[in-house]
Amino acid sequence: MKSLFKSTIIGAAAVVLMAGTASAGDLVINFDDPNPAPKAGFEAAVEAFKKANPDINVTVNINDREAHKTAIRNFLSADAPDVTSWYPGNRMGPFVDAGQFEDISELWASDANLSTSFEAIKPTMTRDGKQWGVPYSYYQWGIYYRKDIFEKNNVSEPKTWDELLTACDSLKEAGVTPFTIGTKFLWTAAGVFDYLNLRTNGYDVHNDLTAGKVKYTDPRIKETFANWQTMLERCSFVDNHATMSWQDAVAPFAKGEAAMYVMGNFAVAAFKDAGLTDDQIDYFQFPEITPGLARAEEAPADAFFIPANAKNKEDAKKFLSFIAQPEVQAEWNKTIGQLPPNSKSAIADDKFIQKGFEAVSTASGLAQFFDRDAPAEMAKVGMEGFQEFMVKPDRLDAILERLDKTQERVYK
Amino acid sequence: MSSVESLDDASVVTAVDNRSWYKKNRLAIAPWLFLTPAILFFLVYVILPIFQSIWISFHDWDGLGEATWVGLANYVELLDDDRFYTSLWNNLLWLFLFLLAVPAGLFIALFLNQTVFGMRLYKSLFFFPFVISQVVVGLIFTWFYNPNFGIIAEIWNWFGASPPSILGDERYVTYGIIVAGLWPQIAYCMILYLTGLNNVSPDQVEAGRLDGAKGLKMLWYVILPQLWPATFLAIVVTVIGALRSFDMIAIMTQGGPYGSSNVLSYFMYEQALSEYGFRMGYGSAIAVVLFLIMLVFISYFLWSMYQEEKGGH
Incomplete structure (x- = not known):
């Protein structure tokens, strides 16, 4: 005491x-x-x-x-x-x-x-x-993939858009869902959108879009969504992604039900926690879509x-x-x-x-990333639109018009 | 009683008129003295913020810098916002479906109001969901609904069907969350009815029985009228609970997928306070609308309580 x-x-x-x-x-x-x-x-x-x-x-x-x-x-x-x-x-x-x-x-x-x-x-x-x-x-961001599954199905790292789509075809034939994703918290979908947009239209269009200088109904952005539509059809994503967080979405990847994941490098730790080893996982850059376009990355x-x-x-x-x-x-x-x-x-x-x-x-x-380059309000509405598009691709026109409306208000 | 008091007062006044003002009015002042702290807190934490919200809703403000006056612009925008109508519609769904908790609670209370061995244990088990935090209830139901490993998925798979993604499908998501919210709410209504049933007068039940009432008739004409105070309370609590439903949505879907399970309270939070929300004015406008909706119910409840008091129960 x-x-x-x-x-x-x-x-x-x-x-x-x-x-x-x-x-x-x-x-x-x-x-x-x-x-x-x-x-x-x-x-x-x-x-x-x-x-x-x-x-x-x-x-x-x-x-x-x-x-x-x-x-x-x-x-x-x-x-x-x-x-x-x-x-x-x-x-x-x-x-x-x-x-x-x-x-x-x-x-x-x-x-x-x-x-x-x-x-x-x-x-x-x-x-x-x-x-x-x-x-x-x-x-860095990019595509993390299951090397062992790729090798088993004779798929090599795709360098171009066509190679990616062909790889998806072979994976689907083997009963593997090409991509996993969890969009419950929205931003993961923005990662996919950003890469498709960077590869379809390049860095300047990304910046102009997030700075409010390009409309979402612009033909170039529509082109990005058309590529996304192709990706949804040929490189399908796991079902029910709207209810999963990015960590939840690691499960199908670890179990071998899905082979690729568009993600940031912080996910590697989560892959290893889920029991995957360095031999099973690898990384490649998001493949080229528009040939000859200067390559930009999310970082x-x-x-x-x-x-x-x-x-x-x-x-x-x-x-x-x-x-x-x-x-x-x-x-x-x-x-x-x-x-x-x-x-x-x-x-x-x-x-x-x-x-x-x-x-x-x-x-x-x-x-930087869609939700860091665009103002908060635009980011939120935009990412909700991306998620909706992934679930209901046929609503694209309505979604883009809604994004335009928000854009008009946010960047006045 | 009151006549005696006034008589008493009058005689005192004529007898000793030179007492201090306080002493003379002691009876009238005392209750106000006791009420002062409560009134003060109520003013500062409830009444004042209401007017502040209304004031902010006329501004464009990010919560950090200068607020600029925009008049009714926030409300005009609200009327043109699809997400607002989605939230409003979901609020209505919540309101109507949540009221199912009242009859369901009554049913369970009647069922539990028997003298069987171990009934106390059953009662506490039925009350259990109300004790668990809403956050935990939300999490548990999220797992139930999980199409990969949830119990719903197991049942569907057992029948050989592919399970629905309840929280990922805009058609089911709100119903899914309401069911999760109903679970503790039913328990709450049940406990209100259980206490109410204790106060049902046995004489009247006996008299009703002599007159040949039984089963549903007995329930409808003899028991339920006596349960009116419990029913009233259950409805009030449920309606308010439905209008301020927030935690379930925050835990289970965050308003998703793409905003389809939003309600006004969560929409308000999302616009004003969440990670992407820097719109205090717009959020306040939503809060004001929600307040007006609640005001309708609250004034009705207050009015009917006032009527009852006047009726001299």
Whole structure:
């Protein structure tokens, strides 16, 4: 009892002392992924930062991803941390426009590492000609497939649209559903749409569409949907995908009932958890549709931002420039199985990472993702439309008209 | 009683007129004093937000920046929004089908109102679904309905048919969720009726029996009238429950597939507060419409309660 009392006193004294020095270097960081690997990667980076800056007292809050998406609106204005994770592209738009994020163009210009090693990704961190955050990781999308099933049915990696369709025919003959997908949370369908659109019309049309400059009833977009229709007919997707999450959709893939999955690289961990080995799964880039079109890829990035209401912006900037360093990014992304945005970072010795890096670094353009490039409202209605189209393809015209109506309102 | 009080008051007033104002009006003030905290909270957390919502619904606001006045634009857009009509229609479906919980609860209560060994256990088992959180009920039914491994799929497969995807098909999805919502709601109505049945006067049942009433006639003319307070409460709770159905939808479908199982409350959340929702004004407009619908029912309920009080029960 006495010792408890004593330690309480000491604790209280320590708190007082810390409060006294708080202004010197208290750094609060909000992070949004409590899953084992991302958490470990983040915490290791924070540890390294603490070691390099022993005078800064770092506090870390790790929240669930979905909860973070809702909470950020409150904490940015009410009780802002000094650094928070968020997404670039249009997803940062509302906060940038509302003046909730700090402009860090100065840091991008003065930091030698930031100004030279991040050229490829800089545009997605830019809005109104200024930079607002620092990316720590990104990952490729593409088609993950069951190598063993492909080999058993004498199917090789398709390079063109026709080869993909032929591959689907052989898989179906063998009783395997070509694609698995779970569209309950909508965004997975946007991945398929984005790739079909990037391969049919290219990067500029993707950007114009998500920026509201091209209508959904445009003949080029209709062409994309026509290809999707072909894909639905010849490369059918698993039944009941509207009730499945992306994790649920891993089950038919693991059981060998479906052979391909249009997904981001984070899914590899889920495949392995479901019992698949490196020998059974592999990756190829989404095949070419319009011959000769410059190849663009989906490569969403995750980043850190400084809230405008942060108390300790000096140290926050130190943290951002620290996590931009090539060694830190290399280590971090090795842990989480993703790609470092810093072009001077080493990448992990893993076939998916290697292939993904190859796909992304040779691409002519990098798209973030439909729901990050388009404004939130448009994204929601658009992705609902994609899901509806996958279930009821004959409603295409009505869906496209509805999307046009929303587009007109959102981008006024 | 009241005449005695006034007489008493009058005599006091004439006798001692120089008491303090508070002492003179103590009887009138005391209840208000006790009510003040509740009224204060009710004003701040219920009444004020209603007016705030109405105010916000005239604006275009993303919840972060400046709000701009748009007048009735949100309401005009609402009238032109297919998703609004889908939600409204689903709300009506919820309202009508959810009321099935009342007769179903009555039926189970009558069935359970017997003296058999272990009846307490059966009663608690029937009440069980109401104890479980709605989230858990939603999850369990999602698994039931799963066309790959759910119980529904097993039954269908047993007959050699291919199972329907209840939550993935726009034609069935709302009914599927309502059935899931009915399960705990029936249990709730049942418990209301069980307590009501305890208060049914045995004399009247006896008298009815002497006059030759039995079976359905006994139920309709003797038992049910005495159960009116329980029925009234069950209807009120069920109607309100149907209108604010939210958790089941959030857990089971998130309004999907492509918005076909949306109801007004979830639609409002989706527009204003969800991952893709930055439209506080539009969300508030939906909230106002939902409030007006509820107002119809609530004012009816309040009115009929007032009438009953006046009738001197």
